[in-house]
Amino acid sequence: MEKFLIEIFNLLAVVAIVSLFFFKTRGKGILALCVISLQVIIGSVVAFSVFSNGISEYFYPGSFITGRIPIRIDYLSAWFMLIISFTFLTGAWYGSQYMKQYIDQADNITLHIVAFILAYTALIDICIVQNGIVMLVVWEIMALSSFVVVIFEHYKKETLKAGINFLVQSHVSILFLTIAFMWAKVKTGSFDFAAIATYTSTQSAITGMGLFLCFFIGFAIKAGFVPFHTWLPLAHPAAPAHISGIMSGVIIKIGIYGILRVLLLISTDMKDIGYFIVVISVITGVYGVMLAIVQHNLKKLLAYHSIENIGIIGIGIGVGCLGLGYGNQILVFCGFGGALLHTLNHSLFKSLLFYTTGNVYQAKHTMDIEAMGGLLKRMPRSGYLFLIGSLAICGLPPFNGFVSEFFIYNGLFNGLYTKQFLPILFILFAILGLVIIGGLALVCFTKAFGIVFLGTPRVKGSQEVINESPLRIVPLYFVALAIVLIGVFPVLLSPMLQKIILLYQPAPSPLMTIQLNTLLESLTSVGWYSLGFIALTSFFYLIRHFVIAHRVITSDSTWGCAYTGDASKMQYTASSFIRSYRKLAEPVLQIKRDKKEAIGLYPDHISQVTHPHDKVETWLIDKPLYLTKRLLNRFAFLQNGNVRAYILYGFIFISSAIVLPIVIDKIVLIIKFFNQL
Amino acid sequence: MVSFLLIILASLFFMGFVIRTKSIASGRKGPGILQPMKDILRLWKKGSVYSTTTSFIFQIAPTAYFTSVLMAILMIPHGSNPGFISFEGDFVMFAYILTFGKFFMIISALDTGSSFEGMGASREALFSMLVEPAFFILMGSFALLTGHTSFHSIFSLLHYGSNISYMLGVLASIVFVLIAMIENSRMPVDDPKTHLELTMVHEVMILDNSGFDLGLIMYTTHLKFAMYGAIIANFFIGMLPLEISIPIFIGIQLGFAIAVGLIESFMARFRMGNNPQFIFILTSVSLLIFFGVLLVLGKFM
Numbered sequence: 001m002e003k004f005l006i007e008i009f010n011l012l013a014v015v016a017i018v019s020l021f022f023f024k025t026r027g028k029g030i031l032a033l034c035v036i037s038l039q040v041i042i043g044s045v046v047a048f049s050v051f052s053n054g055i056s057e058y059f060y061p062g063s064f065i066t067g068r069i070p071i072r073i074d075y076l077s078a079w080f081m082l083i084i085s086f087t088f089l090t091g092a093w094y095g096s097q098y099m100k101q102y103i104d105q106a107d108n109i110t111l112h113i114v115a116f117i118l119a120y121t122a123l124i125d126i127c128i129v130q131n132g133i134v135m136l137v138v139w140e141i142m143a144l145s146s147f148v149v150v151i152f153e154h155y156k157k158e159t160l161k162a163g164i165n166f167l168v169q170s171h172v173s174i175l176f177l178t179i180a181f182m183w184a185k186v187k188t189g190s191f192d193f194a195a196i197a198t199y200t201s202t203q204s205a206i207t208g209m210g211l212f213l214c215f216f217i218g219f220a221i222k223a224g225f226v227p228f229h230t231w232l233p234l235a236h237p238a239a240p241a242h243i244s245g246i247m248s249g250v251i252i253k254i255g256i257y258g259i260l261r262v263l264l265l266i267s268t269d270m271k272d273i274g275y276f277i278v279v280i281s282v283i284t285g286v287y288g289v290m291l292a293i294v295q296h297n298l299k300k301l302l303a304y305h306s307i308e309n310i311g312i313i314g315i316g317i318g319v320g321c322l323g324l325g326y327g328n329q330i331l332v333f334c335g336f337g338g339a340l341l342h343t344l345n346h347s348l349f350k351s352l353l354f355y356t357t358g359n360v361y362q363a364k365h366t367m368d369i370e371a372m373g374g375l376l377k378r379m380p381r382s383g384y385l386f387l388i389g390s391l392a393i394c395g396l397p398p399f400n401g402f403v404s405e406f407f408i409y410n411g412l413f414n415g416l417y418t419k420q421f422l423p424i425l426f427i428l429f430a431i432l433g434l435v436i437i438g439g440l441a442l443v444c445f446t447k448a449f450g451i452v453f454l455g456t457p458r459v460k461g462s463q464e465v466i467n468e469s470p471l472r473i474v475p476l477y478f479v480a481l482a483i484v485l486i487g488v489f490p491v492l493l494s495p496m497l498q499k500i501i502l503l504y505q506p507a508p509s510p511l512m513t514i515q516l517n518t519l520l521e522s523l524t525s526v527g528w529y530s531l532g533f534i535a536l537t538s539f540f541y542l543i544r545h546f547v548i549a550h551r552v553i554t555s556d557s558t559w560g561c562a563y564t565g566d567a568s569k570m571q572y573t574a575s576s577f578i579r580s581y582r583k584l585a586e587p588v589l590q591i592k593r594d595k596k597e598a599i600g601l602y603p604d605h606i607s608q609v610t611h612p613h614d615k616v617e618t619w620l621i622d623k624p625l626y627l628t629k630r631l632l633n634r635f636a637f638l639q640n641g642n643v644r645a646y647i648l649y650g651f652i653f654i655s656s657a658i659v660l661p662i663v664i665d666k667i668v669l670i671i672k673f674f675n676q677l
Numbered sequence: 678m679v680s681f682l683l684i685i686l687a688s689l690f691f692m693g694f695v696i697r698t699k700s701i702a703s704g705r706k707g708p709g710i711l712q713p714m715k716d717i718l719r720l721w722k723k724g725s726v727y728s729t730t731t732s733f734i735f736q737i738a739p740t741a742y743f744t745s746v747l748m749a750i751l752m753i754p755h756g757s758n759p760g761f762i763s764f765e766g767d768f769v770m771f772a773y774i775l776t777f778g779k780f781f782m783i784i785s786a787l788d789t790g791s792s793f794e795g796m797g798a799s800r801e802a803l804f805s806m807l808v809e810p811a812f813f814i815l816m817g818s819f820a821l822l823t824g825h826t827s828f829h830s831i832f833s834l835l836h837y838g839s840n841i842s843y844m845l846g847v848l849a850s851i852v853f854v855l856i857a858m859i860e861n862s863r864m865p866v867d868d869p870k871t872h873l874e875l876t877m878v879h880e881v882m883i884l885d886n887s888g889f890d891l892g893l894i895m896y897t898t899h900l901k902f903a904m905y906g907a908i909i910a911n912f913f914i915g916m917l918p919l920e921i922s923i924p925i926f927i928g929i930q931l932g933f934a935i936a937v938g939l940i941e942s943f944m945a946r947f948r949m950g951n952n953p954q955f956i957f958i959l960t961s962v963s964l965l966i967f968f969g970v971l972l973v974l975g976k977f978m
Binding site: 373374376377387391394395396397402405406409410413414416417419420421424428431432435436438439440442443445446447449450451454455456518519521522525526528529532533536537540541544547548551552553554555556557558559560561567568570571572576577578579580581583584 | 734776817824874
């Protein structure tokens, strides 16, 4: 049944892309919507049937290059299929409204739609195909189509630049994956993923570690682990809002899927992998959020936050690996469970945040936080949805972000009970990291929400209420609903999570069952507690409402220390809000400041602009690139534009290609001759 | 249940004792013990002025702040008597629910569009972020010591093993007193009695709140003090029966109030820029406690 459905799923994409050319622009949009929705339904049906009927596995004969192509849809695949499908569904519906303003760019939109459908289809296929080379091909389709959707506004210079950066880095990622798959293929003679498992289990731990690192770097570039994150903050602001949401929600998550999949296959010393992932994830999380705070471009801020959340997911994965290494089963459950759940949660709230940001962008035509303010009054629905997203991303109850962080915290605190000293130290490090991430996220999102939506506009402009068409808002309501549902009923998802974790931990011990039940009880309590919190707040709000109904209520302007003029220019700005933080973080971050102070009797216009730079990007990308350029510039004289010189190069090359082997042959002969003497 | 009632009771008198201590320390007679509560009652009866800039956020924030603290209190046990709700990992919930209230207070300050209130909001966000690690490491150490992660199990099993836990309790109390001072924006981080907005943290955030809302916010501060007092008391109560533990609880709350009063009387406010360093001390002290626990358990290798 699954085979049939997956074939229809892929066929639908092909048919849709072909028939797209027979429609007008509006029709194309509607067709794409229908096809994506249909595909999402099929994908979800497959995923749910796998969850209820067990793992589905079948084979295509393949060709002499690929070998047999196994398609295995296990619980991990199904989980990611569900996440991807939901985000693409909301993204497509929201995107169809978002793209309305570009309706006159017919060709551009056609290309966008084709790439959009391809990206979704490829993402789902990546989750199910288990043959190295086919996976690489599908991965390439995904990388290229996501490149095309990102550069929708390719007539803008920055967009194209960011897109090309993205393209290059995704191919570095593919390079590492290719090396890893080739390695496995050369050693085992098969592209089947199962061969990797048998290969590493017969080899020493160091081989497995090397293979894992190869895979990890490849997937980490896609996921955005520090120091491989540099494409993310460039690509997100460049893409249209729905694409940013999808990219942050699911495309970077395919990297997480890859890491989780590889962890299932490779058998090596899980302790070392655990330590490695925990350390890199804590760095990722803290560094991501530290940079997020100083960003004044709303989309860039959110992009850095994706890096932070990848860090949180990574901490979960690392804790799970430590559990596997030390045989601590509850750690495995909490770690991987938290990571999986946070993957879902992040895809929900991050896409919600990006969609609402899209609404802000179309209202203000800028992403500069400093130019905003008071938007809650002009676009209340987007504003409150952004608030829900912010609360969820800060991991605050009663929303879903809390549940997954609670999972990971539970794992971490359970991990403290191990007997060895070293894991305790690492877990302490992870706890510290997670707490600091949570605290910094609070700073970041009070800034983002408070400065953008509250107060009064910082730059004068039109003040009319923006029409938030229901079609544009309804998909967002669905995301918000999912966020609250998971926050209040976290136990709903635990059967699915348990099934996935059993892949990692095939034989649960009785102790684990007891601990698991405690955890599930805690989760139930968390749900009730959150519900109680909502109820109590509403109750007290009602009381307050009735009490102040009998009091004198007056309105006046905000207290301004007796200043009654227009104070909108005197409001706290984003930079001033984070000033004390910036002072603290300055040694770690690199912030350039252009300051024009008031000097002299009749001072000129004064200003201050801060440009936060990514130190990792400077040291890892910009510096080496600069040095290579300088090195290669030495050879610039070769490219002199003289055709005769070029023919000479060709001649030199061909003759050396012919002569060199002969010369080497002769040298070898001579050496042999001397050896015989 | 017991603890909830005790904390509510303590919250009514706590600030009165603080103010009385401060008055005596400065050579004055001072107002009655119930005066702060009377002030709050008066505020609850007053009408309010709302800024035209504000939105619904400003309306709901004080309530959300109040209920977040109330919900947090529901989790605090009284020795071996659990709170209303108790589950493994509840102290994570405790920290996050308090953060929820803080989030709303911060954005409600930004909601007014004032040139002053953002200042307090910015500082509150930064300081509360810096305090958090200390709390988590402290609770983590006790979780490590007792093998449980809920307030109730931690506090009831704390003194089960050796008596060294009392020493850890003393260290932890110091950390908690300081956490309480920072979270409630009191000396030496913030001076609630200052008249200069530039040097305020909490007070400047609530400049625009008036009437019922202001009363609610002020009462929440009292509640928070009583809540931290209850946690400190729990470090020493353990499995003691109620007739002994309730006097201990009252004694510790009283001692806590007097300590707060004395700190406020004899310490000056730090420079704003030095506060982060001060708050980092808390984290290092709690790390000390953590390694102390490791030492007690013999897990150093």
